[in-house]
Amino acid sequence: MDVRPAGSQEYAALWQLFHDTVHHVNRSDYSPRQLAAWAPDEVDLSKWSQRMEAIQPFVVTIDETIVGFADVQPDGLIDMFFVHHAWQRRGIGSWLFREIHHRAESIQLHELHSHVSITACPFFQSQGFEIVTPQEVTINGVVLNNFLMRKMLSA
Template sequence: MPSHPSFTLRAYHAQDLQALVELFSASVHRLGAADYDQAQRQAWAPAQADMPAWQTRLAGLELLIAEENRQLAGFIGFTRDGHIDLLFTAPQHARQGVATALYAAAQMRMQAAGVTSAYTEASLTARPFFARQGFSVEQAQTVARGAVTLQRFAMRKPLRP
C-alpha cells in the first residue's frame, strides 16, 4: 500500500474498533467545531458510542487505516460501488495528507473494481476536502439525529475505469 513519510496505510482489523470510534468522536468534536454547534456534534458523535451499531456499519465497508507509530491517524470506509461512507482524520493529523492518501488508495481500489463514479455525503467540514479531490455537490441535505438537524452535501466524482 502507498505510504507517506510519517504514516502507513493498512487494512482494518477488528481490534481497531475502539480506537477508530475514539478517532471518529475526536474528529467530529474538534475538527467539526467550526461548522457544527455542541448539540449537533453530540448528536453526531454521542459521548457513549453504540459499539454494536458501529460493528454492523463497519462490517459492510472496506476499511483502510492510516497509522503513525502504531497510532491511528485516520481511516476511510467505502464500498466497491463507489460510496465513501466514512473518512476521518485524527485532529493532530489534520491537513497533513492523511485523508488525501486514504482517499487515493480507496479510489484506486474502486477504479480497479470498475467503478465509474465515487459518491459521498460530506459534512460542512469535509466538503472543501472532497471538492479539492474533484467532487461536485449534487444536493444540499439536512439530516435529523433526534431533535437535532445537521447539514451535509451529496457529492459525486466521475472516475476513469
C-alpha cells in the same frame, strides 16, 4: 505512512478517532447539540463494530498509530472518511484518497459519492468532487446540513 485494512480489535479506537474528530474539527460548522447527536459521548460498541464489519474500513497509520480511516463501497459510496483531529493538514486525507482510488479502480467504479460535512466539503472539492445537492439529515433527532458530493472517475 502505511495503509491497511482495519482489524476488528481496532474498532473501538476508530470510534474514538471519529468522536474526537467530529467534536474538534467540525465545531466551527455545527452546534454543540448537532455534534452530540452526530458523535455522542456514549456509544454501543457492538453496533459500531457491526457497522465497521459491514463497511470494511482501512486505516492510515504512522508508527503503528491510527491517524485516519475511510472506506469505499461497491456502489462507490464513501461512508466514512475521518482524519484524526491532531493530524489534520498533514497529507493523511490524500493518502486515504489514494487508497480509495486504488480500490475503486480495482472494482471498476465509474463514480464515487459521499455525504460530506460542511467542514469537509472544501477538501473533497480539492479532490475533484462536485456538490450534487445540499442536504438536511436527521441524526438522533437533530437536523444537520451536509452535501451529497460526487466524483466521476475515468473509464
